[in-house]
Structures are given as C-alpha cells and as structure tokens.
Amino acid sequence: MQARVKWVENVCFVGESSSGHALVLDGAPESGGRNLGMRPMELLLIGMGGCTSFDVVTILKKARQPITDCVAEITAERAETVPKVFTKIHVHFIVTGQGLAPAQVERAIKLSAEKYCSASLMLGKAAEITHDFEIREFEIGAAPEAA
Numbered sequence: 001m002q003a004r005v006k007w008v009e010n011v012c013f014v015g016e017s018s019s020g021h022a023l024v025l026d027g028a029p030e031s032g033g034r035n036l037g038m039r040p041m042e043l044l045l046i047g048m049g050g051c052t053s054f055d056v057v058t059i060l061k062k063a064r065q066p067i068t069d070c071v072a073e074i075t076a077e078r079a080e081t082v083p084k085v086f087t088k089i090h091v092h093f094i095v096t097g098q099g100l101a102p103a104q105v106e107r108a109i110k111l112s113a114e115k116y117c118s119a120s121l122m123l124g125k126a127a128e129i130t131h132d133f134e135i136r137e138f139e140i141g142a143a144p145e146a147a
Contacts (some may be wrong), residue, residue, distance in 0.1 A: 055112035069096035093133035
C-alpha cells in the first residue's frame with residue numbers, strides 16, 4: 001500500500017491513495033488554514049469508522065441478518081499536551097434492519113474490534129476504545145437514514 005501527500009499552500013495538502021482517490025486536508029484559520037478539508041486526526045477517526053463498519057456490515061450479511069443500514073457515530077478524546085494523541089474513542093453503532101438479532105450485532109462488533117479491524121486494533125494501542133449499539137427496525141417504505 002502506498003500514499004502520497006502533496007503540499008498545496010499554507011497548511012493545505014492533497015492526499016492521494018495508490019487506488020487512485022484523492023482528498024483535501026486543511027487546517028482551521030487559526031492554524032493558518034482556510035478550512036478547505038478535513039483535519040488529519042478527523043481522517044484517522046473516519047478511517048477507523050469505515051474499517052469497523054465494513055466489518056460489521058460484512059459479518060452481519062454473512063450471518064444472513066436483514067441489515068438495511070449501518071451508521072457508526074464516533075467520539076474521541078485527545079491528550080491535553082503534544083503529542084495530542086487519542087486517549088479514548090467510543091463507537092456507537094446504529095444498525096437498522098427488520099428483525100435483526102441483537103446477539104448477532106453484538107458478535108459482529110466484537111469480531112471487528114478484536115480480530116478484523118486493523119485501524120481499531122492499531123489505534124487501540126494508544127487509546128481506550130469502547131463500543132455500543134442500538135438496533136432500529138426498518139419500516140417498509142421508509143428510506144434509510146442519510147449519512
């Protein structure tokens with residue numbers, strides 16, 4: 001895996017992945033940025049959220065659970081002093097489907113956290129990571145919640 005980060009101006013950068021995708025990283029105005037993109041630490045949280053969500057959805061589908069939506073809401077606390085690493089991360093999953101088994105959702109989250117999610121396992125070496133979830137029943141004719 002490779003990546004490239006190119007400086008644009010001030011504290012604005014463009015990150016490019018080896019899979020051909022790009023995104024803008026920038027700082028807040030008080031840091032010399034123009035608020036044109038995500039902060040690098042936000043991107044770490046989003047990467048972890050995407051990784052664990054990928055696992056949870058895949059595991060639930062393989063278990064033939066009737067999942068129609070999955071949202072991971074992530075909150076984090078950082079150290080007060082430099083380096084301002086994450087010290088606590090909490091992932092709240094909102095899983096939607098018709099007749100989802102709570103035990104299966106709990107199992108999928110646990111497997112992701114303890115075995116499959118590389119990002120969670122890596123960040124977990126520096127931060128305490130906790131999880132919880134809620135299940136929402138999918139109503140026929142209702143559109144999944146917008147991200």
